Amino acid sequence: MGKNSWDRKINGRKTMKIFFDIEEIEPIEAGTSVALGSFDGLHIGHIEVLNRMKRVAEEKDLKSFVYTFSNHPRELLSPDNVPPKIMDVEEKVQIFTRLDFDYLALVKFDMAQLSIEPEVFIETILVKLLNMKHLTVGYDFHFGLKGRGDVEMLKAFSEQYGYTYEIVKPIMKNDIRVSSTLIRELLIEGKIEEANYYLGRRHFVKGVVVRSKGLGRTINFATANLRIKENISTIKSGVYITETILRGQKYRSVTNVGTNPTFNQKGIHLETHIVGIDRDLYDEVIEVHFIKRLRDEMKFNSVDALVEAMQNDYRSMMAYFDAE
Ligand SMILES: Cc1cc2nc3c(=O)[nH]c(=O)nc-3n(C[C@H](O)[C@H](O)[C@H](O)COP(=O)(O)O)c2cc1C
Ligand SMILES: Nc1ncnc2c1ncn2[C@@H]1O[C@H](COP(=O)(O)OP(=O)(O)O)[C@@H](O)[C@H]1O
Structure with a gap:
């Protein structure tokens, strides 16, 4: 096991392996079903993405893999305008552990992540490193240099690299689109019951x-x-x-x-x-x-x-x- 990765054990049963660094990620022979995203707050929209990813992992006998970040990309992109976090790494790990995936990568969003060309990210990280066979992302996910990578690009490369994909539409509740921004605003306004409603759990x-x-x-x-x-x-x-x-x-x-x-x-x-x-x-x-x-x-x-x-x-x- 690498110096930064953990094996989470619940009741003695080996469950989720956590990587805190890209360097720590080991080859995954079985192939992976991947969910990709920032997942701040882990609201009902995020849970939908994660559940669908896991369902495909079970159906296709793949390993479930969550690729997310330990800090907000905006800390690098616009340091003067960093949204307050809904949760930090501790709370994220707590919820991911309960949801029980095979692998969780909590990657620090640094200059290397920021400057990677999206095509290179797909090839080197998703396809080669994670051995991705299926990808689940939210409809508005952006990645790579200047956020140029998007769902259209992920779709365009699927045939060449041999992965399938699912793009999850926004989850609506009472005609409101559930988002981390919405939940952040509700928490800042003290509207805890509403925030909890859109989180699908208690903050x-x-x-x-x-x-x-x-x-x-x-x-x-x-x-x-x-x-x-x-x-x-x-x-x-x-x-x-x-x-x-x-x-x-x-x-x-x-x-x-x-x-x-x-x-x-x-x-x-x-x-x-x-x-x-x-x-x-x-x-x-x-x-x-x-x-x-x-x-x-x-x-x-x-x-x-x-x-x-x-x-x-x-x-x-x-x-x-x-x-x-
Ligand atoms: C239910 C509850 C309500 C509180 N309301 C206030 C408040 O309205 N104003 C305030 O100055 N401190 C409030 N406090 C904080 C108390 O001042 C604090 O508990 C006390 O200073 C003891 O602090 P310590 O644990 O740091 O010694 C509240 C604490 C609790 C548990
Ligand atoms: N019912 C309780 N709720 C919370 N803390 C409690 C309770 N009973 C005892 N404690 C202990 O007492 C400490 C709080 O006492 P307090 O006088 O407020 O000290 P402090 O200022 O160090 O927080 C808590 O940190 C905890 O260790």
Whole structure:
């Protein structure tokens, strides 16, 4: 196994092999059914592409292969206009692992990827390296130098290189085209229920619990603080009803995303109070799943007023779950 690749194991069963670098990809004798895309957010449109790719892999006895990126191509293309990420590599890996493919390549989108001629990408990466026999992509996928590669080019080369293809049409819901941009906007506006609807699942943030100032315990409201992650700022500040997964168990929780203005703090962070937990969680990994937004984060005049508001949030959260 290469230095950067992982073998994911679930219940001892070997499942998905992950490559973090093109150099790590090994020859795949059996041939592959490939899904190609950025897949930020992994919404219902992406899931459709991935499911169709997997179905063909099963039908044609090919290996299922997801080729995606660990960063957004726009970080190189237009650094001043990089969309906030819906999810980072940690969350992507989490969902891909659940979907269970044979191979996942999380390629860093660098100068080499940016400057590759699309025809060369098809020949050297898809055909030669991945031994691609079938390709599934979304209707608007672009690749290679200046984004010149598109579905028409992929179709045009299929006969010469001996692969079949399927182009997946946009998924529509309520006359709205589901896209990463749509979901990003909904999260930024705090419309979590709508975002979840188009994601086909609950938006979540996964991370390590870090030590903070220890104020939570002094107000009898311990909160697990996540290590700062870039994609936290994609969610509008405020208080949310959430469900937290810790060591595979689900817990009710109430979460604040914001800067804690009452304590004049800086920088956006995410902290959650988990029901039924009364122990140290430092260094543990938790997943916070967003369900409903309760209110804006506010600057209170006193700690007492803040505590009262937090107790109110707690009661709203408990009432929500009791009614479920
Ligand atoms: C449910 C909930 C609601 C919160 N609402 C606010 C708020 O409106 N304004 C604010 O300044 N901080 C808010 N906070 C953050 C608290 O100020 C924070 O939990 C406290 O400062 C303890 O921080 P520490 O864990 O970093 O010690 C909220 C936290 C929770 C869990
Ligand atoms: N119910 C709970 N929800 C969240 N964290 C809890 C809970 N009970 C205990 N903890 C632990 O207490 C810590 C939070 O206490 P707090 O005083 O807010 O400290 P800090 O400022 O370091 O976050 C969490 O990181 C976790 O280790």
